[in-house]
Amino acid sequence: MSELVGQHHIIGKDKPLRKTIEGGSMYSCIFWGPPGVGKTTIAQIISNTLKTPFFQLSAINAGVKDVREAIEKAKKTKFLGSGGSAILFIDEIHRFNKSQQDALLGAVEQGIITLIGATTENPSFEVNAALLSRCEVFVLQALELDDLKKLVQQACQKDTTLAKKDIEVTEWESLTKISGGDGRKLLNAIEIIVNFSGKKKIKIDNALVDKAIQARLAHFDKGGEQHYDIISAFIKSIRGSDPNAAVYYLARMIAGGEDPKFIARRLIIAASEDIGNANPNALLLANQCFGAVNHVGYPECRIILSQTAIYLATSPKSNAAYMAINNALALVNDTGDLSIPLSLRNAPTKLMKDLDYGKGYPYAHDFPNNFAIHEFLPDEIANTALYNPGDNPAENKARERLKALWKEKYGY
Numbered sequence: 001m002s003e004l005v006g007q008h009h010i011i012g013k014d015k016p017l018r019k020t021i022e023g024g025s026m027y028s029c030i031f032w033g034p035p036g037v038g039k040t041t042i043a044q045i046i047s048n049t050l051k052t053p054f055f056q057l058s059a060i061n062a063g064v065k066d067v068r069e070a071i072e073k074a075k076k077t078k079f080l081g082s083g084g085s086a087i088l089f090i091d092e093i094h095r096f097n098k099s100q101q102d103a104l105l106g107a108v109e110q111g112i113i114t115l116i117g118a119t120t121e122n123p124s125f126e127v128n129a130a131l132l133s134r135c136e137v138f139v140l141q142a143l144e145l146d147d148l149k150k151l152v153q154q155a156c157q158k159d160t161t162l163a164k165k166d167i168e169v170t171e172w173e174s175l176t177k178i179s180g181g182d183g184r185k186l187l188n189a190i191e192i193i194v195n196f197s198g199k200k201k202i203k204i205d206n207a208l209v210d211k212a213i214q215a216r217l218a219h220f221d222k223g224g225e226q227h228y229d230i231i232s233a234f235i236k237s238i239r240g241s242d243p244n245a246a247v248y249y250l251a252r253m254i255a256g257g258e259d260p261k262f263i264a265r266r267l268i269i270a271a272s273e274d275i276g277n278a279n280p281n282a283l284l285l286a287n288q289c290f291g292a293v294n295h296v297g298y299p300e301c302r303i304i305l306s307q308t309a310i311y312l313a314t315s316p317k318s319n320a321a322y323m324a325i326n327n328a329l330a331l332v333n334d335t336g337d338l339s340i341p342l343s344l345r346n347a348p349t350k351l352m353k354d355l356d357y358g359k360g361y362p363y364a365h366d367f368p369n370n371f372a373i374h375e376f377l378p379d380e381i382a383n384t385a386l387y388n389p390g391d392n393p394a395e396n397k398a399r400e401r402l403k404a405l406w407k408e409k410y411g412y
Contacts, residue, residue, distance in 0.1 A: 001045055003154065005183065006147040007038055010138045013375045017138065028108050028115040030123050030132070031091065033140025036182030039118035043089040046116070049398040053077040055113075059095035064103045085114045093117035094126035096160055101131050101361050108134050121262075142181025145172060151183050152190060165194060173211035179188035180229075189213060225401045230256075234309075244314035250302075250309050260301050262292040267308050278318035278392040299358060316391030327386045338378035371405050385410040 001018065004011060004083035013020045020026060026046055032038040039181070040056075047054035056072045074086035088104075090096070107113045107132070115135065120127060123137055136356035143151070155163045166189075169175065179186035193204055196212035230252050237245035253263055271286035289308040293301040300321060347357035375382050389402070389412075403412040 001049065004041065005047060006143045007042065007140055009141070011042060026052075026087070026114050027051060027136060027214070028113075028134055030117040030119060030127065031138050031140055032119050032123055034142050034181060035120055036179075036186075037098050037143055038183065039140060040089065040091060043087065043116045043118070044390045047087045047089075047102045050087075052114070054089065054361055055086060059090055059092045059100070062090075062100075064100050065098060067103045071104075071112060072336045074107070074113045081393065082088040085111050087116055087118045087349055088113040089118070091118045091230070092120070094121040094123070097338045098128055105130055109301040125326065126145055142188075143146065143183055144180070144181070145176060148172070148176065148179060148181075148183070148186055151186060155190065157188055162190070164200075165193065167204065168202070169204045171205040171209075174206040175204070178209070178213060193225035198376060212235070215291065219372045232268060234263075235270055235274075235365070238267075238270050238309060239317065241313055241315075243310045247306055250305055252300050254298075254305075257409075259316055260293045260298060260305060262294045263292065263305055264308075267305070267312060270312055273322045274317055274319055275315050276318045276321035276390070277314060277398065278320075278394050280311055280394075282315050299401040318392055320388055320390040324387040329380060331384065331386065334398040335381060337376075338380050341375065341378060344376060346377070369405075373406075373409075383409055385393045385412075 001011060001021070009015065011021075017029075026276040029073055031042065031109075043056075044054065053074065055073060056400040057070060070088055074088060077086050088107075090104075093101075104113075104115055108115050115131075117123075117127070117135065123132055125134075149169075149172070156165070159183040175186060175189060178189050189209070190204075193209060193212040194202060197208070202208075203231050230249055232254065234249035236247060237243075237249060240332060250263070254260075267289055268286040270282070271282040283306055285351075289304055292304045296304065342356050343358065344362040345352070347353045352358075362374050364370050364372055366372075377384060399412055403408065406412065
């Protein structure tokens with residue numbers, strides 16, 4: 001653990017995860033972070049420190065059968081008294097479907113295995129709730145410059161090939177750009193440069209890096225692992241109404257081999273979160289995009305993704321619906337389960353009617369313009385405005401209608 005590069009916020013001295021490991025135990029967890037930052041390394045360090053059996057699967061090529069075989073092996077090691085539960089490390093666990101993830105549940109619950117999953121995707125969306133609830137999530141961060149320097153220093157001392165060379169890095173800008181905080185990319189780049197040089201004594205500067213690596217390694221992993229910065233830049237470009245930047249980052253993801261369905265899902269979210277009722281057609285188009293992408297696939301689906309991204313980027317923007325549900329959830333969290341007004345309660349039985357369930361409720365369609373003034377919120381939060389229409393033609397029209405109906409009640 002003392003030699004681990006980076007991730008001091010979770011496994012540094014006196015941090016909870018480190019204390020747990022040094023205490024001789026471990027629990028199931030998921031390491032969420034960009035590629036090449038030590039997810040596999042930390043899992044192996046945990047296994048070595050605790051002296052527990054270690055089984056590793058990659059979700060790219062493993063199926064339910066492989067999961068069950070690994071669990072059976074773990075059962076045998078537990079039966080033979082090997083110590084604590086065997087660690088089952090699953091790389092890219094977000095690629096497992098529901099049935100594959102469900103196959104892990106029983107073994108995790110029974111303590112047959114300690115599951116450690118690694119993912120570059122948000123586990124809230126990619127790991128099913130039942131499995132996620134049994135795991136602690138640790139967020140790993142891209143390696144910083146000091147971490148990268150330490151990694152190269154260790155490699156030059158311990159790698160059998162590099163240790164034979166006299167290597168000095170005098171400039172870090174190009175190496176930092178190439179790595180993008182990914183330790184694997186950095187070490188691969190060092191090996192390429194050393195082989196390119198062919199010398200025993202090597203001074204690595206920006207010029208040598210650029211010369212040795214003519215085609216720079218993309219920040220986006222070619223195996224399809226999503227780099228946070230690219231998807232973040234893509235969504236922010238759409239939100240910022242810049243179709244040119246949106247298409248550029250879309251191209252980066254496509255060139256990196258990203259799953260087109262993942263991109264399409266992000267477009268659906270953007271259509272609702274950043275456009276909403278300023279242009280309801282955006283959500284319809286984004287949903288159609290997902291279906292079309294699913295049917296067509298690469299390479300042609302790039303055109304559909306491009307069309308949708310451009311449409312969303314050039315559309316009017318509003319986050320009013322997004323803010324409204326956040327405001328409502330915050331209010332629910334603060335006020336708890338308030339009593340539903342009697343006038344709004346369902347009254348399917350005589351007893352309920354005798355208790356005034358439904359009494360005083362005005363049926364809107366019995367009134368002019370299909371509207372009747374009534375208090376629909378619980379008494380404790382009456383007159384609370386949670387939805388504030390955005391400043392765009394569609395929602396300005398909605399604002400005027402609400403103002404006409406509710407007068408000054410909600411401050412529209």
